[in-house]
Amino acid sequence: MHTDVLRNQNELRNNLRSHYDFIVCGAGSSGCVIAARLAERENIRVLLLEAGGDDTAPSVMEPAQWPVNLGSERDWSFMGQPAPSLNGRRLPLSMGKGLGGGSSINVMVWSRGHKEDWDYFAAKSGDPEWGYKSVLEYYRRIEDWQGTPDPARRGKGGPAYVAQPSSPQPIAQTMVDAAGLLGIPVFDSPNGRMMECTGGAAIADLRIKDGKRQSVFRSYTYKAMHQPNLTVLTGALVSSLIFDGNKAVGVEVMLDGKIRQFRATCETILSLGAVNTPKVLMQSGIGPEDELNRHGIKVRQHLPGVGQNHQDHIAFGCTWEYRKPEDVGGGGCEATVYWKSNSRLQQPDILQCQLEFPVPSPAEAELETPEHGWTMFAGLAQPKSRGRLRLSGPTMYDNMLIEPNALSAPEDVTAALAAVELCREIGNHSAFTPLVRGETAPRSRNHAGLVEFVRNSAVTYWHQSCTAKMGLDRMSVVDARLRVYGIENLRIADASIMPRITTGNTMAPCVVIGERAADMILAAHDTQLAAGIKQQRPDPS
The missing domain is CATH 3.30.410.40 (Cholesterol Oxidase; domain 2)
Structure with a gap:
């Protein structure tokens, strides 16, 4: 990392605040986008929390070395439960852990999803803005496409460099x-x-430039890390949400061996992926009440769909x-x-x-x-098969029980x-x-x-998704604005919210989810922003 970025982030880490305007949990392909877009507003203070480390290892930056990351400290290394449909086998379920999330350890294939996928999102959410026509506008904003010009479908000059070999x-x-x-x-x-x-x-369309990986973190967040209003904390494991009644007001985090609390003046956004997002929800009392009761967790909001609808390629x-x-x-x-x-x-x-x-x-x-x-x-x-996630215990150190049912x-x-x-x-x-x-x-x-x-x-493409789906039925966890049902000031923005898995690699759709989430968050707080969000902060820090 450049010296000015390191110096700034070290200073911010050494002088952590108790309150930020927005807290984004998880620096994957959605969280990196949200944090960067929010930080474009100079008067907004953003805290981005990532349990893993940085992205400077050669196995991250060198495209051909991606298999070395599987099973390493850059991988959550989840493991599925024995599956009768796989003759009792357990599937290794890798997921990126570190700045960039999956985009820092994947094969770098850029795959937008099919037109029918996005129109399905629109139908299930009741919001046409999730449909293909709207999503094309996002892709035109996102991409810096190096191939044959296609103005109706491809973007030029955006943050995401996309090219064919x-x-x-x-x-x-x-x-x-x-x-x-x-x-x-x-x-x-x-x-x-x-x-x-x-x-x-x-x-294939790839995220490789001059022989180097172009992670979502490098394309979005890194460019803003010299700014005083964006704090990026690695080694920060989110353990639970903090509430005032049914309003999410911040998070509890294990940082440098100690539990810390950070408060969000405006909103908290979970972008922890399709395993850890439902884990934090359930261990914070949001989920199926029978599952929470089984582990002695007080039910704050009964949402039976949390951890259900698990899908993967x-x-x-x-x-x-x-x-x-x-x-x-x-x-x-x-x-x-x-x-x-x-x-x-x-x-x-x-x-x-x-x-x-x-x-x-x-x-x-x-x-x-x-x-x-x-x-x-x-x-x-x-795939038509549906899996589920269950808790093995109530604490941050208790692993999720993943039943892919592939x-x-x-x-x-x-x-x-x-x-x-x-x-x-x-x-x-x-x-x-x-x-x-x-x-x-x-x-x-x-x-x-x-x-x-x-x-x-059978193995997986490591595209776990859909475990906190967007929709209108009783099994939905978030609405079309990605707001968690029954909880104020809490959104989810990652592959968890997909009603069904997209056709192809999930990195590009997660970038769209991040862009849409950032737009909706900024729109929801326009009044505060116009008035000067600093006036809303409860302490001078």
């Missing part, structure tokens, strides 16, 4: 070509017209052995396919993400991994088989002959064998 590796281009030869439409980008129709194949690795070692480009993912398992569907339900190295299958799959090869993840873009819905098994067969059809096309020796996983199997393969080889 200038020279995709041969295996990536061959995958797109093979998909085209099989009748799948080929597009010049996965984020333009392709996400308005039945799907297609394209070279599930994938199955199909692998081929190279004839000779091939280079890996960028972060290793340079091409993608979205397609439908059933022609009657309104949008793609299959997500294929190519990795330019061989990914080992889980041990239960009993498959050899070649020394040199490539893997296509046959994924479920719109492949518990029969429709998901059907779609999984279609996804694997599509991968095999593409990967075994003659276009790959110059590069590939042959298929190593799953290889030809009968129906029962393929079902066993998907249950034993």
Whole structure:
């Protein structure tokens, strides 16, 4: 980090205030956006809390090193409960821990979600401003798109640098070509017209510039960290919310081995992700009353949907052995396919993400991994299975019990088989002959064998979401303005609020959620801002 940023943040940390105007909990792909946008107003004091550390490790900044972060101190390293639908297996559920959250340890794929996803958000929230037409305006604000101009859909000059690899590796281009030869439409980008129709194949859009990762933290928050009105605290674990009646007035935090309290004059925003956001809610007395009572937690607001509706993208690795070692480009993912398992569907339900190295299958799959090869993840873009999160105890140190229930819905098994067969059809096309020796996983199997393969080889894309959903029904946790039902001055802005998971990687939709949250927060406090928010502060600090 630059000297002026370090000096300023050290000074702010050494002179922490008891009150801030806004407290943003979690420096992931939504929280970083909110904190930065609020701090654009010089008279607003913003506190951004992050449990993890900084983002300066080479494994963060160097795109190809992202697998090194999995299981490290930059990963929450959640683990799912044993799942009968996965033959008793437990899924490792990585999630970014540190400045930038998932955007600092992911594969850097920029995927906007399908038109139908956003229109579904609008329908479920009762607010057309969550629809695709409105979201396109946000993407035009967000992006600094380096590819073919598309003024109706793409932005130029925004904070988020988005580009395709200038020279995709041969295996990536061959995958797109093979998909085209099989009748799948080929597009010049996965984020333009392709996400308005039945799907297609394209070279991926990535968040890599000059060979370096462009995390959401670096694109948004870091640029404001020299300012005196933005305090960014790492190593700050949010344990619970503080209330005055049913009004959230701040947070309790474990910082430097001590419990500290910080008060929010205006609002507290939870952007802790789809596991820790419901955890803090429940341990603060907001959630299903039977779950809270089980752990002796006083019920402040009964919201049965907290921790329910858990969704994730599930994938199955199909692998081929190279004839000779091939280079890996960028972060290793340079091409993608979205397609439908059933022609009657309104949008793609299959997500294929190519990795330019061989990914080992889980041990239960009993498959050899070649020394040199490539893997296509046959994924479920719109899973029907729903999981849940439960408490293991009432304190910040009690881990959440995550029950993903992956492949518990029969429709998901059907779609999984279609996804694997599509991968095999593409990967075994003659276009790959110059590069590939042959298929190593799953290889030809009968129906029962393929079902066993998907249950034993299923992994996740690490896109956990939907556990504090936005909506109008009794299982909804927030309204269309992201306000928690029954609690004043508390919003949620992260993947938790999705009514259903978006089609593709979730980083870009989380940036949209952050942008929309910031707009709504500023609009709600315009009167205070106009009057001078400092007059509202209860102490001179």
